[in-house]
Amino acid sequence: GAVVSQHPSWVICKSGTSVKIECRSLDFQATTMFWYRQFPKQSLMLMATSNEGSKATYEQGVEKDKFLINHASLTLSTLTVTSAHPEDSSFYICSARDSLGSSGYNEQFFGPGTRLTVL
Amino acid sequence: DQQVKQNSPSLSVQEGRISILNCDYTNSMFDYFLWYKKYPAEGPTFLISISSIKDKNEDGRFTVFLNKSAKHLSLHIVPSQPGDSAVYFCAASKGSYQLTFGKGTKLSVIP
Numbered sequence: 001g002a003v004v005s006q007h008p009s010w011v012i013c014k015s016g017t018s019v020k021i022e023c024r025s026l027d028f029q030a031t032t033m034f035w036y037r038q039f040p041k042q043s044l045m046l047m048a049t050s051n052e053g054s055k056a057t058y059e060q061g062v063e064k065d066k067f068l069i070n071h072a073s074l075t076l077s078t079l080t081v082t083s084a085h086p087e088d089s090s091f092y093i094c095s096a097r098d099s100l101g102s103s104g105y106n107e108q109f110f111g112p113g114t115r116l117t118v119l
Numbered sequence: 120d121q122q123v124k125q126n127s128p129s130l131s132v133q134e135g136r137i138s139i140l141n142c143d144y145t146n147s148m149f150d151y152f153l154w155y156k157k158y159p160a161e162g163p164t165f166l167i168s169i170s171s172i173k174d175k176n177e178d179g180r181f182t183v184f185l186n187k188s189a190k191h192l193s194l195h196i197v198p199s200q201p202g203d204s205a206v207y208f209c210a211a212s213k214g215s216y217q218l219t220f221g222k223g224t225k226l227s228v229i230p
Contacts, residue, residue, distance in 0.1 A: 004162070034217070041128070043121075043220040044163070044208065093162050108218070110155075110162030 002028045004096050006111035013084055014119055021079045021114045023094030029074040030096035034108075035067075038091040050077045084118045091115050122146045123211050125221035134230050138196040142209030142221055145190065149211040153218065154183060154194045157206045166207070167194070199228045 003026040013019050023033055031052045036044040048058045048069050056069035066088075068080040077096075081088050093113040124143045132138045140154075150171040155163035169176040169183045169192065176183050182195045196203055206225045210218040 006162075009160075036220075041222065043123070043222040044218075046217055046219070049217060095162070108165070110164065112162045113160065115160070 002026070002096075002098055002109045004094065004109045004111040006092075006094055006114050008114060009112060010115040010117075012117045012119065015085050016083055019081045019084055019116060021081070021092055021094075021116075023077045023079070023096065023111050025075045025096040025098075025109070028096075028098045030077075030098065031074060032097045033071060033077040034095045034097075035069060035077075035079050036093045036095065038093060038113075044093060047079075081116065084116070086118045089116055089118045121222075122149075123209055123219050123221040125207075125209055125224050127224050128222070129225040129227070131227045131229060132199045134201055134228055135198045138194075138199045138203065138226055138228065140194040140196075140207050140209075140224050140226065142192050142194075143190060144192075144211050146211070146213065146219075147190065148213040149219075150214060151212045152183070152185060152192050153210045153212070154181075155208045155210060155220075156203075157208060157223070163208055196226075199226075201228045201230050204228045 005024045007022045033050040035047045038044045047062045048056045050056045050069045050071040052071045058064045071077040095110045097108045122145050153168040154166040156166050157163040167178050167181045167183050169185050185192045206223040208223045209221040
């Protein structure tokens with residue numbers, strides 16, 4: 001299957017700082033990328049849908065000024081957690097949809113995730 | 120309101136036996152269902168899916184059954200292997216690529 005990478009894989013930061021997480025589709029183009037958040041023993045919660053060249057669509061309850069999403073190219077989307085606080089500590093996972101994929105839903109591939117710990 | 124529910128947080132099965140993972144959903148608008156497998160500290164990987172127009176889809180050792188009237192789907196793995204030990208997420212979608220996930224079921228296959 002296609003490969004999606006995330007960088008960094010883990011990050012520890014101080015409260016009040018901003019953290020940027022990158023999501024890259026390595027061998028395919030992705031007009032749409034999704035950002036999820038997972039708390040321990042919880043499901044993956046969709047935070048936002050990122051479309052290349054346009055503004056991201058945020059799910060209800062997700063602060064768009066807190067979680068800045070940029071999808072500047074067909075292979076890269078970034079999530080910036082601004083002024084991070086301990087409650088933002090979580091596992092953040094992105095997924096990318098293969099724009100040229102023929103099977104629709106099946107053509108969504110997940111990154112390995114980024115563990116964010118805010119002290 | 121959790122629209123996709125996996126009520127069993129964990130399941131242990133003997134190697135070679137059948138593993139049955141269950142998933143219930145509440146939104147009747149869901150028309151596509153997927154199962155993902157996830158290892159610790161990794162992202163989910165797609166396993167198998169089923170459209171709402173079908174009631175069964177099979178791929179090797181994995182079979183997904185859909186009961187629309189009961190809003191229930193299940194994943195059968197037979198025979199179960201130790202390498203199948205992971206967390207399995209059920210996901211559903213309604214006419215878009217946005218997925219709604221259950222909380223996952225941790226499967227342990229005992230050698």
